[in-house]
Amino acid sequence: VTDTAPHPFDVATRLQANSDGVLRGATSEAYWNFTGPFGGTTAATLLRAVLEHEKRAGDPVSITVNFCAPIARGDFQIALREIRTNRSTQHWYAELSQPEVGIAANATIACAARRETWAHQPARPPPAPAPEMLAALPTQGMMAWLQRYEFRFVHNQPKRFAATPNPQPDSALSHLWLSDAPPRPLDFLSLTALADTFFARIFHVRGALVPIGTVSMTTYFHADAAGLSAVGSAPLLGVSDAKVFNKGYADQTVELWSRDGSLLATSTQIVYFRDPAG
Amino acid sequence: VTDTAPHPFDVATRLQANSDGVLRGATSEAYWNFTGPFGGTTAATLLRAVLEHEKRAGDPVSITVNFCAPIARGDFQIALREIRTNRSTQHWYAELSQPEVGIAANATIACAARRETWAHQPARPPPAPAPEMLAALPTQGMMAWLQRYEFRFVHNQPKRFAATPNPQPDSALSHLWLSDAPPRPLDFLSLTALADTFFARIFHVRGALVPIGTVSMTTYFHADAAGLSAVGSAPLLGVSDAKVFNKGYADQTVELWSRDGSLLATSTQIVYFRDPAG
Numbered sequence: 001v002t003d004t005a006p007h008p009f010d011v012a013t014r015l016q017a018n019s020d021g022v023l024r025g026a027t028s029e030a031y032w033n034f035t036g037p038f039g040g041t042t043a044a045t046l047l048r049a050v051l052e053h054e055k056r057a058g059d060p061v062s063i064t065v066n067f068c069a070p071i072a073r074g075d076f077q078i079a080l081r082e083i084r085t086n087r088s089t090q091h092w093y094a095e096l097s098q099p100e101v102g103i104a105a106n107a108t109i110a111c112a113a114r115r116e117t118w119a120h121q122p123a124r125p126p127p128a129p130a131p132e133m134l135a136a137l138p139t140q141g142m143m144a145w146l147q148r149y150e151f152r153f154v155h156n157q158p159k160r161f162a163a164t165p166n167p168q169p170d171s172a173l174s175h176l177w178l179s180d181a182p183p184r185p186l187d188f189l190s191l192t193a194l195a196d197t198f199f200a201r202i203f204h205v206r207g208a209l210v211p212i213g214t215v216s217m218t219t220y221f222h223a224d225a226a227g228l229s230a231v232g233s234a235p236l237l238g239v240s241d242a243k244v245f246n247k248g249y250a251d252q253t254v255e256l257w258s259r260d261g262s263l264l265a266t267s268t269q270i271v272y273f274r275d276p277a278g
Numbered sequence: 279v280t281d282t283a284p285h286p287f288d289v290a291t292r293l294q295a296n297s298d299g300v301l302r303g304a305t306s307e308a309y310w311n312f313t314g315p316f317g318g319t320t321a322a323t324l325l326r327a328v329l330e331h332e333k334r335a336g337d338p339v340s341i342t343v344n345f346c347a348p349i350a351r352g353d354f355q356i357a358l359r360e361i362r363t364n365r366s367t368q369h370w371y372a373e374l375s376q377p378e379v380g381i382a383a384n385a386t387i388a389c390a391a392r393r394e395t396w397a398h399q400p401a402r403p404p405p406a407p408a409p410e411m412l413a414a415l416p417t418q419g420m421m422a423w424l425q426r427y428e429f430r431f432v433h434n435q436p437k438r439f440a441a442t443p444n445p446q447p448d449s450a451l452s453h454l455w456l457s458d459a460p461p462r463p464l465d466f467l468s469l470t471a472l473a474d475t476f477f478a479r480i481f482h483v484r485g486a487l488v489p490i491g492t493v494s495m496t497t498y499f500h501a502d503a504a505g506l507s508a509v510g511s512a513p514l515l516g517v518s519d520a521k522v523f524n525k526g527y528a529d530q531t532v533e534l535w536s537r538d539g540s541l542l543a544t545s546t547q548i549v550y551f552r553d554p555a556g
Contacts, residue, residue, distance in 0.1 A: 061527050062494040062548045064342040066386050068362040068369045083373075083381050084346040089493060089550070091346045093371070093384060095361075103361050106371060108344050108386060110493050110548070114525035118553040120447050120483060123521035169398045205398060215367060215388050216340040218496040220529050220548045222522045243401035243533070244500045244541045247392035248366075249339050251498050251544050255521070263522045266529050268546055270340045270388070270498045272367070275396040 007184045008148060009193070012037070013045040015052065015078065023049050023078040027071060031145040036070040038145035039214055040193030042096065046107040047192050049078045050092045057090045058111040059225050060188050064218040065107045072101055088113045114224040125257040128154040131177035131235040149197050152177040152235070158204060165206035165277055172201040172242040178256075183233035186264075188221060191228060194236060194256055195219045195267035201242035201252050202273045210275045215249070217269035223262065231258050248272060285462045286426060287471070290315070291323040293330065293356065301327050301356040305349060309423040314348040316423035317492055318471030320374065324385040325470050327356045328370045335368045336389040337503050338466050342496040343385045350379055366391045392502040403535040406432040409455035409513040427475050430455040430513070436482060443484035443555055450479040450520040456534075461511035464542075466499060469506060472514060472534055473497045473545035479520035479530050480551045488553045493527070495547035501540065509536050526550060 006014075012028035025045055031038040043065040050056055076098045083091040089112045096105040134152040155175035178194055200212040237257040242250050254267035284292075290306035303323055309316040321343040328334055354376045361369040367390045374383040412430040433453035456472055478490040515535040520528050532545035 062344075064386060064494070064496060066340075066361075066369050066388060068367075069364065083344075083384060086347065089346075091344050091381075091384070103369075106361060106369070106386060108342060108384060108494070110344060112493070112527065112550070114527065116554075117526045117551070118443070118484075118523070118555045119525070120523045121521070122447070122450050122483075122519075165396070169400070172400050205400075206396075215390070216342070216386070216496075216498075218342060218494075218546065220494075220527075220546070222524050222527070222529070224525055241400075243399070243544060245396070245398045246500050247397070247502055248395045249390065249392065249498075249500070251500070266521060266546070268496065268498070268544070272390070273395070276394075277396045 007182065009041070009180060009184055009190060012041045013048050013189055015045065015048055023080065024075060025078065026075045027073050029144060031148055033143055033145050039067060039217065040196035042071065042105055043196060043217060044189040044193045046078065046094045046096060046105065047109060048189055049080045049094050050109045050111065051188065053080065055082055055085070056111060057085060058113040060109055060221055061112045062110045062218065062220050063107060063192060064216060065105060066216045067105055067214050069101055069104045071096070071104045072098055076104070121263060123263055125237050125261050126175050126239060128175060128177070128237055134177065148181055150179045150181045156204060158199060159207065161203065162208045165208040165210065165275065169205045170207055172205050174198065174204065174240045176238050177235040178238045179233065179235040185233050186228045186231040188228065191221065191256065191265050192219055195254050195265055198238060198240040198252065198254055200271055200273070201240065202245060202250060202275065205245070206275065210273055213272045214269050215272055217267065219265055219267040221265050223264050228264065234259050236264065245273065248274070285460065287319070287458060287462055287468060290319045291326050291467055293323065293326055301358065302353060303356065304353045305351050307422060309426055311421055311423050317345055317495065318474035320349065320383055321474060321495060322467040322471045324356065324372045324374060324383065325387060326467055327358045327372050328387045328389065329466065331358060333360055334389060335363060336366070336391040338387055338499055339390045340388045340496065340498050341385060341470060342494060343383060344494045345383055345492050347379055347382045349382045350376055354382070399541060401541055403515050403539050404453050404517060406453060406455070406515055412455065426459055428457045428459045434482060436477060437485065439481060440486045443486040443488065443553065447483045448485055450483050452476065452482065452518045454516050455513040456516045457511065457513040463511050464506045464509040466503070466506065469499065469534065469543050470497055473532050473543055476516060476518035476530065476532055478549055478551070479518065480523060480528060480553065483523070484553065488551055491550045492547045493550055495545065497543055497545040499543050501542045506542065512537050514542065523551065526552070
């Protein structure tokens with residue numbers, strides 16, 4: 001990456017408008033996951049469709065992405081609809097499709113004009129040493145998307161995953177510093193993707209890799225564009241946990257904190273898992 | 279309500295299919311809120327559209343509802359699209375509209391076949407006395423929808439709201455027993471509505487009623503239909519909190535627990551507030 005080359009994240013989430021208003025993008029090898037592109041880039045690409053639309057008003061406050069089917073390598077299309085524009089809020093609906101797959105993902109996105117108000121943050125970040133004090137998780141030779149992030153675990157770094165699950169469940173809670181690799185100034189797109197970088201909680205709890213897939217993910221943004229811009233490319237402190245694993249589905253909760261202790265985003269997802277060992 | 283009359287909740291969420299496949303419903307005075315119907319019944323009505331569809335497969339695992347505009351008194355339509363049906367998951371998109379309003383709400387809903395798996399519930403319900411030991415919040419003379427629920431606060435019962443906000447923020451956390459009034463056996467519809475019965479966190483924190491509105495709400499279901507049916511009409515223990523209020527928007531988190539300590543649903547919403555006092 002030179003000073004003039006685009007960051008691989010911007011390549012992965014790039015869209016071009018066709019004459020019919022449909023947007024076209026393509027999957028990126030740089031963010032390839034096990035059976036498709038990393039879901040964080042898919043979510044960010046759907047958000048980019050809105051953010052680059054000429055009628056977009058305000059900053060995003062929420063995005064829900066449903067992962068309907070694995071996206072195949074190659075080109076995809078995004079059809080975007082403006083659902084409603086009010087005085088201070090705006091709603092969008094987007095569908096990502098491929099001819100050979102059909103609809104692979106859809107999203108609802110809300111934007112809003114954010115103005116100064118009374119403010120209060122009851123939540124607090126967990127204590128953590130400075131990211132410079134911690135070694136990054138080695139990701140060489142692992143799936144491509146893992147190499148596009150630096151993971152510096154503060155709490156509950158995954159051990160070497162076993163072939164069979166632990167008989168006793170381990171903790172689902174992780175604290176870690178997260179950053180793009182190479183570094184990239186924070187914006188809504190990268191924040192959306194960062195919310196999906198947490199390993200499935202069941203990997204931590206079972207100590208083993210079991211088949212999983214995110215069905216739906218929702219992220220709320222608690223800062224405006226200027227607030228994210230002020231973070232620059234500093235690492236974010238991430239917190240992830242789960243409350244329940246039952247009948248093939250588990251929740252996953254996420255907080256993303258700036259180094260100075262501002263909660264930038266909260267996110268939650270519902271994750272399919274295959275683990276018949278019960 | 280006699281043994282044969284439908285419960286007011288079922289009247290409020292009732293839908294009829296037109297010959298063109300569009301569903302028709304109507305707002306209910308019994309669940310009227312300040313400027314429109316209670317959002318919980320709107321969310322439940324959108325879910326009902328899916329659950330009553332002949333092609334629906336499995337139980338709902340997630341629903342996201344976006345509240346795009348106030349729904350006017352009277353009739354509305356729901357247009358429902360099957361987005362994708364996989365072997366064990368199914369995705370839907372629904373839009374609620376009125377001729378004079380346009381699109382007032384939309385929703386994405388995922389269903390799934392739920393099978394026995396390894397199960398684990400790291401989260402625990404807060405300690406609470408039995409609901410029979412607690413008085414219900416008086417709701418006579420208040421907004422209609424409040425009278426359709428019994429609220430038995432365990433922790434942080436709202437005081438009489440002041441005309442001006444507290445100078446110092448109070449806690450955003452509430453624990454309370456919740457039930458339909460009159461009682462109604464639990465199902466996915468009522469559980470969806472119950473997730474929206476929590477007072478806006480800012481009312482608790484500021485000790486005052488400020489203008490608010492939910493922009494988007496997401497609920498995950500952690501039990502299947504049989505699991506909900508086993509609860510019957512027993513009260514649920516609800517937990518609600520907020521992490522951050524900033525620039526006109528706040529998050530709100532919800533847990534809904536059965537009396538025997540099973541986490542039935544988790545929910546989150548992003549709420550607009552007007553409070554320029556900062």
